[in-house]
Amino acid sequence: MRLLALLSFLMLCTLAPLSHAKSLHEGWQSVDGMQIFYREGGNPADPTVVFLHGNPLSSLMYAEVMETLASTRHLHVIAMDYPSFGYSDAPDHVRYAYTFDHLAQTVDDFLKARNIARYSLYMQDYGVPVGFRLMTLHPEAIASVMVQNGVIHLDGFPAAQDPQGELRRHWEHRNAALDSRRAAYVQSLAYPKSAGWDDEDHAGPDALMQMMAAEQRPGVIDARNDLWFDYGNNVKRYPAWQSLLSRLKVPVLVLWGKKDTFFTTPGAVAYKRDAPQAEIHILDSTHFATLDAPDTVASLVGGFLAKHRDALR
Template sequence: MNQISHRTVEIQGHSVFYREAGDSNKPTLLLLHGFPSSSAMFRNLIPALADDYHVIAPDHLGFGQSAMPSVGEFDYSFDALTTITLELLDTLGVDRFAIYIQDYGAPIGLRIASRQPERITAIITQSGNAYLEGFTPFWEVLFAHANDRVTHEPQVRELLELDATKWQYTHGVPADRLALVSPDAWTLDQAYLDRPGNKEIQLELFFDYKNNLDGYPAFQKYFAQYRPPTLIAWGSHDEIFGADGARAYLRDLPDAELHLLDAGHFALETHGPEIAALIRDFLGRVLS
């Protein structure tokens, strides 16, 4: 088994934490986590890939073990998190890389890809939305909050509590796979959310999420123009980013490889070995 190194580096005066494994001379795979998780969501995937790939998984600022400056000290937006990620890659000397995008990782990773397409060798998306078709009724309160923060903030704050965090991990998971979902996952995520000041950070990102939709045309133009090799491994029962969002990729990427898994939003928890096998087969062909 490949051991994971746990490192930090200063970016814009803030400590950014990342997990790293594998030989840096081999092709790099950047893993970008979603809400409300951290690079811990890749704890099993990293060693499964690191014999053949150089794997890097950062914690976004405000998440996991990365610094958590207050909302008065840092402008929490997806543009700002993208800039931090790019500066991390440049600091580490990573020029070209494949990206694995999940949830919040998608608008960050796809900003990078559409702005610097020459750096991207492949895309793996797992509930990493880039199309309006992917939005489910789950988002109604979030988009209402984006238009009227005061009225809808009490309801949105409920998404930052334990029941909602656990729901993200367990909803849509087949009964015979529920035992594979570690309670450590939602317990750890909630512990990070419950840190003083963190929920205010998450509210800022909830508010900013609507601005990601303005970037979708650029993401889709990038897909159509550059045709990056793309693997779609998506939970078919995901009620945050629905399966229609996975299918929509094929409109601009007809050669993309689509796999709808019998899983929910955090498909790695229940289908980690299957996803790792798909990635190894996919990258083994497209990067050879």
């Protein structure tokens, strides 16, 4: 009897991690003639959280956080890879216009195809301009807003603060030399190995390997350069997005890895100007906090959504 009890206990111990690992499923959704990869977990009848990834990664950056939320909270979680990112199709930039307007439309069409009409948004980096376009299109759909290392204020964007700086000049008059430098950098990316390993954002080799494989597909750097050139249109919309966030008056959570030198912590504090109700947490982490500190992020997100459960329906 003791042996049977021990075997039963060991089986439970081995099955529990498997159950957690299977809390997400993956697939491809046909959207506008493309196959868009996504990760999803939880009961669709529960409040939905849509995760919008940053550059140059994919929905992979959210997998661990999503698994935790799906398995420990009554939440429906979903994240897609934008066209040319992660495992999604990468149509030629002549056929598919790589602008943030177009990405947002593709995400909107994806959500409609998945029958998602009411949701909370978790946005990081490029996910912020995509998400704020969704908020502009469907303000009634937004239950709550969560931002991590992504800006709608120049306060947190040092590289773009100087109107005569390289970025701002590039966004006004496209600089072919900058495009070439970006292309050369992508081609220089090499298979992760022990010698010369550099992962200052603590994204991890799996995420970096997927990023490299996606970016080095034929034609993808042209798509990414088009998208980076279009980023200037996001900066022009910052005042409108600040006003929108102020009008929405939904629960707001801001998480920020303080080791991020591209999007800096003043960008986190600036959200308080538009959303005084915002809950702000400065983390001892990097630009990719969901990969560097997934347990911390999942705990903060889970607690925030539990506190505002009534507003999520």
